[in-house]
Amino acid sequence: MQFPESWLREFCNPPLNTEQLADTLTMGGFEVEETRPAAPPFSQIVVAEIQSAEQHPNADRLRVCQVNAGGQPLQIVCGAPNARAGIKVPCALVGAELPPGEDGKPFRIKLGKLRGVESHGMLCSASELGISHEGAGLLELPADAPVGQSLREYLRLDDTLLTLKLTPNLGHALSVHGMARELAALADAPLKSWSEGLAAVPATVDDALPVTIEAPDLCGRFSGRVIRGLNTQAATPAWMVERLARCGQRSVSALVDISNYVMFETGQPSHIFDLAQIHGGLHVRWGRAGESLKLLNGATVALDETVGVVADERQVQSLAAIMGGEATAVSGSTQDVYVEAAFWWPDAIAGRSRRFNFATDAGHRFERGVDPTQTTRVIERITRLILDICGTPQTQAGPVTDQQAGLPQPAPITLRVARAAKVIGVPLTQAQCASIFRRLGMAFTEGEGQITVTPPSWRFDLRIEADLIEEIARLTGYNTLPDTPPVAPIRSSARAETRRSPFALRHQLAGLGYLETINYSFVQESWERDLAGNADPIRLLNPIASQMSVMRSSLIGSLLQVLKYNADRRAERVRVFEIGRVFTRDASVPGSAASVRGVRQPMRVAGLVCGPAAIQGWQGKQPAADFYDVKGDVQALLAPRQPVFEAASHPALHPGRCARVLLQGQPIGFLGELHPRWRQQWELPQAPVLFELDLEAVLQHPLPRASALPRQLSSERDLAIVVPEAVTHAALMQAIHAAPTQGLLKAAVLFDIYRPKSGQSASGVNAGEKSLAVRLTLGDDQAPLTDEKLDAAVAAILIRLEKDLGARLRA
Structure with missing residues (x-):
């Protein structure tokens, strides 16, 4: 939130300079992110x-102006398209310094000649003074601007702009008066209310627009007023344009500016309808399936039963608490308006604007909570400004109507x-606590050793005792609290020796040559369908981007994206890993503070290898890493435990080069080469080898x-035994170790495989068979x-091999 310091001091002006004021707000919980001047430095x-503006004799685009700057008339040559007699503009005198340019040096005005005509100064645009980025012509000042007065003094350019970074619970501080109220409590200074001295505008006509609140769980209060006979083409006063600009708001039109101004001042958003475009009365209700609304920003949104709307007898006219519709927007031809200010329940508004991929100042405030008691006073404030700025002799105001369906009752x-x-x-006394609550404007009663506080209508963040303790701490001053060490000793919890840390x-993975990557848990839906075989992923209600719409159930897609990014930049060797969380549906998972009902969130570790097995050295270019290189890495991660690899299938992996990893008979993940289809789709130079394992299983580390x-x-x-071609290494080892050797067998290693040429028999090995050479280590x-x-x-062992595998000794 941004606002000028001068506006804040109109409501609360403690004896603090700008730096002290910013520090006071920051230590009070309202972080002042930046303080900067309203305009860069310039002088004279x-x-x-401009008294006259004549065409330059030697240039088509220049004018020779006679200018009254408070002394002798000055002759100034100007090329601005709006330079004309009778307007008041900024004038830089000879010797003046303009704001620094791109080189960082100030620009000094000197007596000069332009195409043979002397120029005694310079007429300035807003962009040349650093006041605005719009620099199409001279900055035109109001007709009553005093000639000769310093521009900094006249426009109050020595003001300071404060930019605050507010947390979501500080909705009551989203206005200048709200910040002034907090500053008054923090500095124990007097506060002037924005409604002080505000007189009700008497009704001069009985016209009123009927309003029905059909959804009390959406809207608790709806106030409004009919105003007729306006001049909506009236210009917004310069002082209002200036304040809006210093709040970061661009001037649009008089009525829109008035609504925005009062919102920044009071924190209460409002809306102004073109009364002629409202048919019948207004109905405040939930939307209906099939309805749509074209908004002020030009977008057309589809509505449903979860979105609040304001509708007339024919159609929806406004998105409740967020944005008005284009049909009832005020225009230059509008003469009669309906001014609305309402209280919308925060829970009914929260998240709705993000669903439509835009955010508004009104929605930002309403979803945090707006004071429900001030709607009628805001209507009076807006009415007075409208009459002062857009009023005509024919202007008439109707009575303020106020519909209340139910207001929050603070507990x-x-x-x-x-x-x-x-x-x-x-140490605190009860009197100190009572004094703090009194400064915060809270009603309370005192008892023996305790104070019962009723939160004010503008504080939606006060619900439990801890909230009141926080209020006492911040008004006491965090910087005044003593530094005391903890009373109890702090002991770190010891990790079990059988479990290593991530x-x-x-x-270990870094030692194997892998680099860690960190990726979003939000991925493309196509990744889940293609790479994980997940047809029903967990979808996000509010995706931050269309290509990040679901939660991942596998890390493979994220690693492939990293590979694609590097391969597109000609990286020849990529070895990456990620340790991250995945999300799968599981109806057995209960909801708790650390879990979401129906969603299992295990941790996985995954790796990807693409390119040479090793960095090229004096031996020459290395062969590409294959399945067995990565298998060795997986075995190293699980050592000293011995995993078992069995042939399997996986949606992302090559059907003939994929293995399931088992540990003590339980599957813990997959290992394999990327499927050729996905390699072609991702346009990869070669197929990478990937693995994905359950993190908890990998972290287990049995003690030696x-x-x-x-x-x-x-x-x-x-x-040397002869077995059928279908016999696997795992089956061979299982049969060997199952033989009754009376404990003599210590190890068995396969060290050679022989196959005869296709369709032939040789050395005692027939077609369809193979010879396996095994070295047995025996000991007692x-x-x-x-x-x-x-x-x-x-x-x-031979008997067991013959029985289980049909093996025979090779001749």
């Missing part, structure tokens, strides 16, 4: 009147003084178990090995 620029909150002192950490996993060194040497035996920790023990163990 005064109000002047009393009890504050225990001892509790407040304990939480804040300073940071250790990150370091110590064992005594064997007292006897082990022995090795090699076997208690007794020496004998040939009889070794032969019996090998025989047991």
